[in-house]
Amino acid sequence: MKTADPELMRSINRLSVLDTIRRFGPISRVEISERTELSTTTVSAITGSLLDDGLILTRHEGDIRNEAVRGRPRVMLEVNPDAARVVGAKIAASRMVFAVTDFRGDVLSKLTLPIRIDRQPIAVIADLVEDGVRRCVVDAGLSLEDVDRVCLTLPGVIEHRTGHIRSSPIFREINIDFAEDMSARLSTRTIIESDAHAITLAHHWFGKARDLEDMVLISLEQTLGLGVLHGNKLFRGAGGLSHNLGDLVLGMGQQGVNRLSSQAGESAILGEQQADGRFAEAVRLGRGMTHAQALIKADDDRLIGAAVRAGEAVGLTIANIVTLFAPPRVILVGSSLALGEPFLNSLRDAYALAIPPSLRGVSELVFDDSSDDFWAQGAAAVALYELYESPWNTTGPAL
Amino acid sequence: MKTADPELMRSINRLSVLDTIRRFGPISRVEISERTELSTTTVSAITGSLLDDGLILTRHEGDIRNEAVRGRPRVMLEVNPDAARVVGAKIAASRMVFAVTDFRGDVLSKLTLPIRIDRQPIAVIADLVEDGVRRCVVDAGLSLEDVDRVCLTLPGVIEHRTGHIRSSPIFREINIDFAEDMSARLSTRTIIESDAHAITLAHHWFGKARDLEDMVLISLEQTLGLGVLHGNKLFRGAGGLSHNLGDLVLGMGQQGVNRLSSQAGESAILGEQQADGRFAEAVRLGRGMTHAQALIKADDDRLIGAAVRAGEAVGLTIANIVTLFAPPRVILVGSSLALGEPFLNSLRDAYALAIPPSLRGVSELVFDDSSDDFWAQGAAAVALYELYESPWNTTGPAL
DNA sequence: GAATTTAATTTGCACCGCGTATAAAATCAG
DNA sequence: CTGATTTTATACGCGGTGCAAATTAAATTC
Numbered sequence: 121m122k123t124a125d126p127e128l129m130r131s132i133n134r135l136s137v138l139d140t141i142r143r144f145g146p147i148s149r150v151e152i153s154e155r156t157e158l159s160t161t162t163v164s165a166i167t168g169s170l171l172d173d174g175l176i177l178t179r180h181e182g183d184i185r186n187e188a189v190r191g192r193p194r195v196m197l198e199v200n201p202d203a204a205r206v207v208g209a210k211i212a213a214s215r216m217v218f219a220v221t222d223f224r225g226d227v228l229s230k231l232t233l234p235i236r237i238d239r240q241p242i243a244v245i246a247d248l249v250e251d252g253v254r255r256c257v258v259d260a261g262l263s264l265e266d267v268d269r270v271c272l273t274l275p276g277v278i279e280h281r282t283g284h285i286r287s288s289p290i291f292r293e294i295n296i297d298f299a300e301d302m303s304a305r306l307s308t309r310t311i312i313e314s315d316a317h318a319i320t321l322a323h324h325w326f327g328k329a330r331d332l333e334d335m336v337l338i339s340l341e342q343t344l345g346l347g348v349l350h351g352n353k354l355f356r357g358a359g360g361l362s363h364n365l366g367d368l369v370l371g372m373g374q375q376g377v378n379r380l381s382s383q384a385g386e387s388a389i390l391g392e393q394q395a396d397g398r399f400a401e402a403v404r405l406g407r408g409m410t411h412a413q414a415l416i417k418a419d420d421d422r423l424i425g426a427a428v429r430a431g432e433a434v435g436l437t438i439a440n441i442v443t444l445f446a447p448p449r450v451i452l453v454g455s456s457l458a459l460g461e462p463f464l465n466s467l468r469d470a471y472a473l474a475i476p477p478s479l480r481g482v483s484e485l486v487f488d489d490s491s492d493d494f495w496a497q498g499a500a501a502v503a504l505y506e507l508y509e510s511p512w513n514t515t516g517p518a519l
Numbered sequence: 520m521k522t523a524d525p526e527l528m529r530s531i532n533r534l535s536v537l538d539t540i541r542r543f544g545p546i547s548r549v550e551i552s553e554r555t556e557l558s559t560t561t562v563s564a565i566t567g568s569l570l571d572d573g574l575i576l577t578r579h580e581g582d583i584r585n586e587a588v589r590g591r592p593r594v595m596l597e598v599n600p601d602a603a604r605v606v607g608a609k610i611a612a613s614r615m616v617f618a619v620t621d622f623r624g625d626v627l628s629k630l631t632l633p634i635r636i637d638r639q640p641i642a643v644i645a646d647l648v649e650d651g652v653r654r655c656v657v658d659a660g661l662s663l664e665d666v667d668r669v670c671l672t673l674p675g676v677i678e679h680r681t682g683h684i685r686s687s688p689i690f691r692e693i694n695i696d697f698a699e700d701m702s703a704r705l706s707t708r709t710i711i712e713s714d715a716h717a718i719t720l721a722h723h724w725f726g727k728a729r730d731l732e733d734m735v736l737i738s739l740e741q742t743l744g745l746g747v748l749h750g751n752k753l754f755r756g757a758g759g760l761s762h763n764l765g766d767l768v769l770g771m772g773q774q775g776v777n778r779l780s781s782q783a784g785e786s787a788i789l790g791e792q793q794a795d796g797r798f799a800e801a802v803r804l805g806r807g808m809t810h811a812q813a814l815i816k817a818d819d820d821r822l823i824g825a826a827v828r829a830g831e832a833v834g835l836t837i838a839n840i841v842t843l844f845a846p847p848r849v850i851l852v853g854s855s856l857a858l859g860e861p862f863l864n865s866l867r868d869a870y871a872l873a874i875p876p877s878l879r880g881v882s883e884l885v886f887d888d889s890s891d892d893f894w895a896q897g898a899a900a901v902a903l904y905e906l907y908e909s910p911w912n913t914t915g916p917a918l
Numbered sequence: 919g920a921a922t923t924t925a926a927t928t929t930g931c932a933c934c935g936c937g938t939a940t941a942a943a944a945t946c947a948g
Numbered sequence: 949c950t951g952a953t954t955t956t957a958t959a960c961g962c963g964g965t966g967c968a969a970a971t972t973a974a975a976t977t978c
Binding site (some may be wrong): 524560562588590591592593 | 924926928
Binding site for chain 1 (some may be wrong): 522523524525527528529531532535555556557676685686693733745749756757758760762763764766767768769770771775776777831835838839842843844845846847869872873875876877878881
């Protein structure tokens, strides 16, 4: 069991203060004291140490209160953007998106590579990823030595603690130790994480869950992912495993089990259409959903039917997730949202039907169609979280 | 956010030491130090305080090591059984089971009341529960004043933090503040908890999950419940809500959604048989499953069919739960296990079919047919946990 | 009975957060 | 401009905490 010592205590409070500055900054010491419920003297000590370490900056303006307020003016504190640099990446079957951010999470440079990488051998993928990271870092006017962490996110079942990829739709191989390989290539500590977890953290930090400490996110991309925020932390299964919603079973069908991915996965929705040459081309290039959107607007019955079926399956699944986690908010993201009203309406209807009466009203459904950049920014946030959480070198005496 | 101060630090380590003594006692200070990774100094300080408070006892024998070992002999420490008394109760539709335990969790007295209470007004149920608690306490040779906590467990959707019952199959009413009522009646702090959570903690403390800190338990009783142990703690949904597995949806059927409870709930399995007068009588008295067991052994086709369908549904659900939580062990408990091979085999088959390949082998399925007493003991453990966790009066200086 | 070995406690120290007192920096009144 | 007022931020001392080293305690071995 984890033992509590003064160091742990300090690191908890340090993280608490730093996180408060990140979320509400620029913010004065008094306000930090109110929010964290730490005494002003402790806040002063911690912020002093954070200032010494260069993690935060002072700013002598920006007090929101009435200008004509008496007394010593508050000194505003904010996160020092230059304290660290990280790279976040979203790696999907048909594209890779990179983002370099500063310590605040602001994007310094981003890069989208529309390359189809599934079915490529792992060494090729690693080459491309390495190249993308390096290029994006150069675009930000930096060198790899300036980068403190890299976080690569991808769909699939991933063991966060070890960086072990159990399975991913973009790899032919299974059981890959990608973290180790990439850390060596980039000579920078590299984290592997589920893409759904990254976008979950993105919403917690920058998006539609900033006000919540419990939340569930469902990502509807090529595969279906789940992120659970529980007490301001990502909830990972035992062993740090990420979830793969597509593996969920919705009953027995004619030929064996009926998985969610077979009804609501990207290939399930678009697959039936592959006869059409132009559409197949779009799918291959990762633009299937955009194309589908156009067809649906043109009243393509087959596609509308697929969207309705998918929406139904997802709606039922969300109800099940809510039954298990009872989050106050469920955020839906991903390319499938582009399917539009037929999909969303059937999803909402199925959810309303399937949610147990005793849980009616506990969860609100929110749809979000952020760009891929936001996912990459989330990946960067995963990397940043590790930096924020780490005690940093100077947990020692403030000298 | 929770602020870390010396008091928190101490209470963490105190709980850690006390829990170690409970789990591995009788145990010496050195061994506690090894297990908790606290220094022997700290362990001595904490155990000293625990001894002062009368929560633990010394015992000058029982060192398991080789008798002919040199040096000062170790003093063994163990939990003081007399430090507290609690009452745990399992309240089900057709019976109530009570257990009085000491601080160690050992049962001092138990009482089973085979009364059918569902469809009774809440005041009647409260009367019966109060009576049962009082009787069981007297049987243990105690008075209510000697009891530190009471924990009542029942099926349904329960908010642990507030003791609020959102819905329960044994109550006609919904949204009941049972904890408040019973606390007043017994003039003892009374906790309301899901029965599934209680049996989960029972297995963690006394049963088949003593060696694990992550685990999932599925209870197949009148309703289907879920307990998740995550990092040695009960995982409760946001807001402290308990889960009701029966509300999970397994797809769309002819008339609306197809809930698990409609295929694997007790009434779903036994319901079809109610034509038979004797069987109906057994069901009414809460012996439906025992009766069903006999009929299955006599090759009753209808019942076997129902059992197979139920097993299939539960097997799929377990696969889904494993997909989400990836626990190293899944424990199945409850009356439905009495259905025997037809049920279990179809459950195992469905599970094997539905578990995603990437998760094959991460979870082991364990069946457990403990008696109702064990559930009541688990309820007592829930009460005890609150006592263990509470800083107790004397967190202050050891004097 | 002395040496040895292991267990538990005592002592001294560094650190933490907090309350109080103090210093600092602005506005307001005249 | 000067002094009173108000608010913010920082020293200082206190009690608490865990840990390392030294000390005491209690047994076995020679």
